[in-house]
Amino acid sequence: MSDPTFKIETPRLLISYLQPDLDSYCNFLVALYNTPEFIASNGKTPITTRNVARRQLEGRFRAEHARNSYSTYFFSLRNPSNPSNLSSATPIGTVSLICGDEPKFYTAFDLGFTILLEYIKKGYTKEAARGLMEYVEREQGVKDILGLYDPANKASGTVFRSLGFVDVGLRQLLVFGPDVIGQVWVKKGMNEDVSVYGLPK
Numbered sequence: 001m002s003d004p005t006f007k008i009e010t011p012r013l014l015i016s017y018l019q020p021d022l023d024s025y026c027n028f029l030v031a032l033y034n035t036p037e038f039i040a041s042n043g044k045t046p047i048t049t050r051n052v053a054r055r056q057l058e059g060r061f062r063a064e065h066a067r068n069s070y071s072t073y074f075f076s077l078r079n080p081s082n083p084s085n086l087s088s089a090t091p092i093g094t095v096s097l098i099c100g101d102e103p104k105f106y107t108a109f110d111l112g113f114t115i116l117l118e119y120i121k122k123g124y125t126k127e128a129a130r131g132l133m134e135y136v137e138r139e140q141g142v143k144d145i146l147g148l149y150d151p152a153n154k155a156s157g158t159v160f161r162s163l164g165f166v167d168v169g170l171r172q173l174l175v176f177g178p179d180v181i182g183q184v185w186v187k188k189g190m191n192e193d194v195s196v197y198g199l200p201k
Contacts, residue, residue, distance in 0.1 A: 007086055008073075010131040013124065014089050015075045020057035025074065028091045029053040031116070038114050041153045070097040070109060070136060075128035077119075092119045095128040097136065097145070105175065108144035108190070108197040109136075113159065120155070126162050133163075133187075146197065147185035148173055160185040168192050171199050 008015035019025045030053050032038060033045040047053050065071035073096065076089035093115030099106045111133070113125050136142040147165050149156040157167070165185040171194065173182040184194055195201045 004086075007084075008131050008135045009084065010127050012078055013075045013128055013131065014078055014084070014086055015073050015095065015128055015131055015135075016086055018057045018061055018072060018074055018094075020054045020062075023050060025091070026050040026053040026057065028074070029057070029094075032094065032114060035117060037117055041114075041150050041156075064098055068097075068099055068109070069140065070142075072096040072098070072112075073132065075124070075131075077124075092116050092124060093128060095125075095132050097132065097142075099175075106146065106198040108146050109142065110146045110148045110175075111160075112149075113156075125159050129159065129163060143187070144190050144197065145187045146194070146199075147187075148176075148182050151181070151183045157183065157185075164188045166190075166192060168194055173199070 003017060004019055006017050018029070027050055030047055030050060033042075033047045039045065047056055061071050072094050074091050075093050075095055076086070076091045079085060079088040079090070082088050093113060096112040097109040098112065099109050111129060113129055115125050133145060147156070147160040151170065160167075165187055168184050168186055170181050171184045173180045173184075176182065184199065186192060186194065191197075193201065
């Protein structure tokens with residue numbers, strides 16, 4: 001997760017690792033995680049300063065990546081004059097694949113995403129999600145991916161539907177807390193009995 005040159009290229013975006021040594025990445029994470037939309041879906045974040053963001057990137061985010069091979073990534077708009085250059089791209093969101101910590105974890109990755117408000121409804125989130133899913137399937141053979149989110153977040157449902165996921169209803173999501181009930185979608189072709197992935201029937 002520390003390779004500053006790593007990137008997944010899609011037609012309009014570059015997907016890259018989070019770099020804690022870059023102030024611009026830390027500042028962006030603070031801005032993104034403190035939008036009203038993010039807080040409404042995920043609750044108030046402790047990531048309110050650059051230094052806290054840096055510690056999160058160096059700690060929890062890197063630990064998740066080391067444990068699961070995947071974690072949270074930035075996605076950025078390509079600079080038309082230098083489309084493959086990360087330093088000139090504009091960060092607009094994050095996309096992630098996580099599965100939780102033992103003993104509360106799932107055997108399939110959970111696809112997550114968030115984006116700055118001014119960039120919604122342009123297809124960027126779908127493009128980033130599809131780009132990451134295609135990469136992990138091509139490079140690591142990862143095919144089973146879940147979509148778990150707050151039922152009130154209709155925008156997430158729209159993205160999963162556009163990606164061809166199948167809605168399998170509400171389930172208790174112990175990974176996020178003992179009382180959390182979330183909407184569950186599965187990638188097309190997966191078993192719709194999600195208990196096989198560690199979720200309740």
